[in-house]
Amino acid sequence: MFYREAGQFKTSYKADQAIFPILQDRVGLGLIIVLALLVPLFGSDFLINSFMIPFLIFALASIGLNILTGYCGQLSLGTGAFMGVGAYSCYKLATIFPEVNILVHILLSGFFAAGIGCIFGLPSLRIKGLYLAITTLAAQFFLEWCFIRIPWLYNYNDSGAIEVPTRTLLGTPITGPSSTPSVRYYVILALIIFLAWIASNLIRGRIGRSWMMIRDMDIAAELMGIKPLNAKLSAFAVSSYFCGVAGALMVFMWLGAAEVESFSINVSFQVLFMVIIGGMGSLIGCFLGAAFIFGLPIFVRALPDQIGVAINASTVDHISRMVIGALIIFFLIVEPHGFARLWQIVKEKLRNWPFPYG
Amino acid sequence: MNSSSVNAQSGGDAKVAPGEELLSVANVTLRFGGVTAIQDISFDILKGEVRAIIGPNGAGKTSMLNVINGFYHPQEGTIRFRGETRTKMKPYEAAASGIARTFQNVALFTGMSTLDNIMSGRSLKMHQNFLTQMFYYGPARDEEIAHRRRVEEIIDFLEIPHIRRQPVGKLPYGLQKRVELGRALALEPDLLLLDEPMAGMNLEEKEDMSRFIIDVNQQFGTTIALIEHDMGVVMDLADRVVVLDYGKKIADGEPGEVQADQGVIDAYLGVPH
Ligand SMILES: Nc1ncnc2c1ncn2[C@@H]1O[C@H](COP(=O)(O)OP(=O)(O)OP(=O)(O)O)[C@@H](O)[C@H]1O
Ligand SMILES: [Mg+2]
Numbered sequence: 280m281f282y283r284e285a286g287q288f289k290t291s292y293k294a295d296q297a298i299f300p301i302l303q304d305r306v307g308l309g310l311i312i313v314l315a316l317l318v319p320l321f322g323s324d325f326l327i328n329s330f331m332i333p334f335l336i337f338a339l340a341s342i343g344l345n346i347l348t349g350y351c352g353q354l355s356l357g358t359g360a361f362m363g364v365g366a367y368s369c370y371k372l373a374t375i376f377p378e379v380n381i382l383v384h385i386l387l388s389g390f391f392a393a394g395i396g397c398i399f400g401l402p403s404l405r406i407k408g409l410y411l412a413i414t415t416l417a418a419q420f421f422l423e424w425c426f427i428r429i430p431w432l433y434n435y436n437d438s439g440a441i442e443v444p445t446r447t448l449l450g451t452p453i454t455g456p457s458s459t460p461s462v463r464y465y466v467i468l469a470l471i472i473f474l475a476w477i478a479s480n481l482i483r484g485r486i487g488r489s490w491m492m493i494r495d496m497d498i499a500a501e502l503m504g505i506k507p508l509n510a511k512l513s514a515f516a517v518s519s520y521f522c523g524v525a526g527a528l529m530v531f532m533w534l535g536a537a538e539v540e541s542f543s544i545n546v547s548f549q550v551l552f553m554v555i556i557g558g559m560g561s562l563i564g565c566f567l568g569a570a571f572i573f574g575l576p577i578f579v580r581a582l583p584d585q586i587g588v589a590i591n592a593s594t595v596d597h598i599s600r601m602v603i604g605a606l607i608i609f610f611l612i613v614e615p616h617g618f619a620r621l622w623q624i625v626k627e628k629l630r631n632w633p634f635p636y637g
Numbered sequence: 638m639n640s641s642s643v644n645a646q647s648g649g650d651a652k653v654a655p656g657e658e659l660l661s662v663a664n665v666t667l668r669f670g671g672v673t674a675i676q677d678i679s680f681d682i683l684k685g686e687v688r689a690i691i692g693p694n695g696a697g698k699t700s701m702l703n704v705i706n707g708f709y710h711p712q713e714g715t716i717r718f719r720g721e722t723r724t725k726m727k728p729y730e731a732a733a734s735g736i737a738r739t740f741q742n743v744a745l746f747t748g749m750s751t752l753d754n755i756m757s758g759r760s761l762k763m764h765q766n767f768l769t770q771m772f773y774y775g776p777a778r779d780e781e782i783a784h785r786r787r788v789e790e791i792i793d794f795l796e797i798p799h800i801r802r803q804p805v806g807k808l809p810y811g812l813q814k815r816v817e818l819g820r821a822l823a824l825e826p827d828l829l830l831l832d833e834p835m836a837g838m839n840l841e842e843k844e845d846m847s848r849f850i851i852d853v854n855q856q857f858g859t860t861i862a863l864i865e866h867d868m869g870v871v872m873d874l875a876d877r878v879v880v881l882d883y884g885k886k887i888a889d890g891e892p893g894e895v896q897a898d899q900g901v902i903d904a905y906l907g908v909p910h
Contacts, residue, residue, distance in 0.1 A: 480773040483782060485763045486748070492757050493745035503824065504732035504761035513767075562750065604772065 315468055319461035327460040328533075332535075334566075334573045335464075335471045336528045341553040341565035342478050343521030349559035350482060351514035352494030353403050357415035360422035361519045362526025363542030364392040367432045370441045370529035374434060381446035381454055382466070385527045391522020395422070402516030404508055419544055426539040433538075440538040443531050448592040454531045465534045470528070474521065476636045479562055480515065490514045491560075522550075555607055558619030567618040575599050653719055655685040659828060659860050660705065664717060665714030667700055674700040675711065676884040687854050687861045689875035689892070691868075693904060696881040698864045699741055702830045706738055707731040707861070721826070731759055737826035738900065739817045741833045741864075747806035751816050754805055755791055758823025759784040791819045795849060811842040818849060822859075829853065831863045835870060843870065872896065880904070 318331055335584035344358050373381060399418040403411050426432060433441050447457030452458040453466050481487050489510040492500035497507060530537040549572065557568020576599040583590040610617050653659050660682040667675040675697045682688045690698050703709040705716065707726040715722050718734060726734075737758070746754050764783060769777035792798050795815050800808060805816050814834055821829055834850070835843045847870060853859050865871050871878060871892060878895045880888040882904040888895050895901055 477771050480771055484770040484773065484777060485760055485765070486767065486770055488753060488757050489751070489760060491749055492746050492760075495748050496744050498708075498728075499740070499744040499746065501728040502732050502738060503820070504729045506729050552813050606824075 280358060312472065316465075321462055324460045327464050330573055330577055331559075332460065332467060332533050333462055333499060333529075334526050334569050335467050336533055337550065337573065338566045338569040339471050339474060339528065340522050340525035341557060341569050342562060343477060343518045343523075343525060344511065344550050344559075345554045345559065345562070345565050346478065346482075346490070346521065347514050347518035349554060349561065349564075350487065350494060351490035351511065351518075353400070353511060353514060354408065354412040355415040355518070356412050356544065356547045356551070357422070358522050359417040359542045359544060359546030360419040361392045361396055361522040362529060362546065363422060364395045364519075365389055365523025365526035366530040366537060366542065367426060367441065367626055368377055368392065368523065369531060370443075371432065373425075373446070375533075377444075379446065381531065382448065382470075383517060385470075385524060385531060388527040389520035389523040393520040396510050396515045396519025396522075398542045400512050400519075403511045406561070409581075416544075419547060423539055423543065426542065438538070439534050442536045443534075452534075456535065458532075469529060470524075474524065475562060478517075478521065482562070486513060489604070521539070552603060552607055554617075555604070555610055556617050558617030559615055561616060561619035563622065564617050564619030565620070571618070572603065575602060638697040653684045653827075655683075655858065657684050658682075659719065660862075661717045662701075662705070662718075663715050663717070664710045665701075665704060667697075667704055667709055667711040675704065675881075677714070678881070678884075678886045679714075680879045680889055682860060682862055683777055683877075684749065684827075685854075685858055686876040687850070687874050689857070689863045689865060689871045689878040689879065691865065691871055691878060691895075692881035692887075695883075697884040698881055699832055700884075702738060702832055702862070702864065703880070704813075705731075705828075705830060706736050732824065735824075735826075735827035736830065737821040737824040738830035739821050739832060739834055741836065743810070743813045743817055745805045745813055745817055745820070748804060750802050751792070751797060751800050751805055751819075752785075752788065752802065754816055755788045755819045755823050756784065758820040759788065761824065786877055788823060791822050794822075794852070795819050796845075811838050814838070814846065817850075818846075818865060822853065824891065825857075827860060829859050829861045831865075833864050833866065835865060835867060835888050843867070847874060868896070 319327060322331070340358060340362060343361070344355060347353050347355050365388045368391035369381075369384050372379075372384040373385060376384070395418075397414060402414045406414065425440065430436075430439075436442070443454050445452050445457050447453060448466065451462055453462055468610055482490075489505045490513075491498070492503060493504055493507060493510045493514075500510070501507060526542065530541065534541060551569030553565065553572050555568070556571055557566070558564025576595060579598050579602075580590075580592075580595045614620050616623075658681050661679075662681070663679045665675055665678050666673065670848075671855050678697075678701070680688075690701060692698055700709065704711050707728045707730060708724045717723070723734075746757060749757070760837070763780055765777040765780045769775070773781075792801060795818065797812065797815055797819070800812060800816075805813055808816065818831070818834060820833075831850070835846050838846065850861060850863070851874065854861050860863055863871075864875065865874075877888060877890060878888075878892050880895055880898075880901050887900045888898045
């Protein structure tokens, strides 16, 4: 009864086409953003560094993968490598053009990932499903090989790692060892809000529909005049752009240094799990999935302390893995739309509450 | 559905006057390996008519539609649409040139709502580029809203406003067929191919669907090629009927003539050839 659109009559299609047509949703989103802004005032640096920052960065990577897999139906296991392309591009850009602001480089680095993503997306015109996943796996391994074998990418460092230089925004360090977690958090938050808004615009328009048409029934999509080439490659490009920017953010604003392991197949799977648990084809799901995967180990670690049981780190790790594994199986079989769908069901219940039937 | 700014006629340059040839199929043969699905078939469809294609199961009716909209490329024969002979045409090119269709087994975008399914039919008429869409800025928003308005007209016309927001995958079969018709109408096609639009429907649903087909044909002047098994419906709706059997054309004419044709009766009764 408290959450419903009754009485909120849309008098124009414009109002109805808005991202959040229901008032309570808009208020809710506003509240979440305000809360997010307040986190550094109340939360510790530990909370910000080990949860909030990676949560936001991986939510962005999940948006990238969700566009490709959840919205366009093309399974990819190359997310980690595409993030790597973003990170190495950003590193090279920052080396070659040190005077340009690092945020510009981070946003530009996504375009390199988009280009590479398009190339590895070409096979999708011929092959589908699992077979496509295998070719993206090939992309993953090929790119990892490049990250090791092309020393130019890491400026011929003996360690083979890229190390993030200190860069400032309006005089405040936002990357490198001297930047504070709070500052980095605010920069990331702003970028993620902006990019998520762009993703939602693309998804609700013609381009987003063309992706979903290809996902749901590619034959009928062609009959509506959709060229599979354009739809699939644009999905690969946009998806890889988001992954690339997420990769650059991961290295420049979270890890501080990285080598090839930071972009391994494990990262690809981790992002895929976030998409599955959060919900295929849902932007909110990307945030829920990322929050869950980063939040669960912290929760499991904190819980025994609260109830006074000693538990060692590797057990925590095992418990998290088991819970995540079980949830993935549960969602794959029972609810492919993940947490996002469960959230929707809750909203539906709230709409009718306290009456059992709407 | 009166014209508005977004209502520009799809594709094609040449205008065809009512009663003139819109599509002609000449000596078309289509084989799948050893199976000849269509054998040397010729017929035409005139602008503004309802042309029924009938025949027993496996006669090649669906294959014929697949040839017309570019899913299959016949080994022999030519197809002329709006006076232009076309060579191998891709389905999306056929769509752009003004041919829309529905499928025998509903082929909706099951994960999308009724609204989005019908909006998808507007894809070809939307031209805003990536940049404006990315920011959902001015022109992109205006375009989306203009097309939304047209789609709402179609939704009203088909009397399905109550399922506007529902994912189509969960709708009953009869409504799915109706949404699929809506999606095809959203293309504002010159030629609408309907593959058994009433299959699996009850009487009431069939009557509704017949009414929609007649309205589309008469109010908007859309030319229709209709595959249908229910002879009552065919007799009521069709201006002319072409009858296929085992991939060959066995009759072509007005419904009354065709119904009285001995060859057609034999084909339907299964008289051995
Ligand atoms: N893709 C294909 N590959 C091989 N054979 C096919 C293919 N499509 C159709 N056929 C064959 O072509 C013949 C005609 O099939 P079609 O589907 O056109 O018949 P139909 O008249 O639409 O029948 P129905 O009334 O059952 O829908 C059948 O023998 C069918 O098996
Ligand atoms: Mg058929």
